[in-house]
Amino acid sequence: EAAVTQSPRSKVAVTGGKVTLSCHQTNNHDYMYWYRQDTGHGLRLIHYSYVADSTEKGDIPDGYKASRPSQENFSLILELASLSQTAVYFCASSRLGTSQNTLYFGAGTRLSVL
Amino acid sequence: QQQVRQSPQSLTVWEGETAILNCSYEDSTFDYFPWYWQFPRESPALLIAIRPVSNKKEDGRFTIFFNKREKKLSLHITDSQPGDSATYFCAASGASSSFSKLVFGQGTSLSVVP
Secondary structure, three states: OOOEEEEOOEEEEOOOOOEEEEEEEOOOOOEEEEEEEEOOOEEEEEEEEEEOOEEEEOOOOOOOEEEOOOOOEEEEEEOOOOHHHOEEEEEEEEOOOOOOOOOEEOOOEEEEEO | OOOEEEEOOEEEEEOOOOEEEEEEEOOOOEEEEEEEEEOOOOOOEEEEEEOOOOOEEEEOOEEEEEEOOOOEEEEEEOOOOHHHOEEEEEEEEEOOOOOOOOEEOOOEEEEEEO
C-alpha cells in the first residue's frame, strides 16, 4: 500500500513567520504534489514535482515555494505566512502524472495562521 | 474559473435509497474522470474512475454515468449505507500522453441517515 507521510499534522503560525510543511513517500513514485483544501473550494494544486531538484507551479502558487531534494521528500514553504493561508494542506504522490494515475494522499496538515 | 462543477453541495438520503451526485466540466480535452471520496478527518482516496471510451463504469454499488456530448457525469450510489457518508469529489484531467493536472470540483457532502 502506498505510504505518504506528512509532518507536522497540525501547526499554529504567526502572521509573517516562516512555515515549512514536509512530506515523505515510500512508494518510489516520481510525481509529488501539494494541494490546499478549503471549504467550498475542493482541492487546489499549489506545486508539483516530477523529478528531484525540480518543481513546477500549480494553479495557486503565489505565496508558496516548494523544494524536492530527493525522490522521497517534498516540502512546501511559506516564507511569510498570511491569514489567508489558513487551510488544510495535503501532499500526494503518483507513479506517473495525474493522467489516469491514482493520487495517494498523506493524512494532511492543518495550518492555522494567527 | 471553475472547470469542474459539482451539485448538489450537500445531499441527505435515507439508508437503502439511491444517491445521485452530479458533475459537469468545461474543457472538452478532459479524458479521465476519477471520483475521490473523503471521510471526516481523513484524506481523499480514489473511489472509481471512468474514461470517455465508455459511458458507464460500475463497481459494486457505485456507478458512473457519462455523457460526453453534454459534458456531464454522475455518480450513483445504490442501496446507500451510513458508511457511505463522506464528501465526494469529481475530478478531471486530459492529455493522456503527457502530464496533465487533475482538477477537482468543490465536492458534494453526502449524509446517509439510518
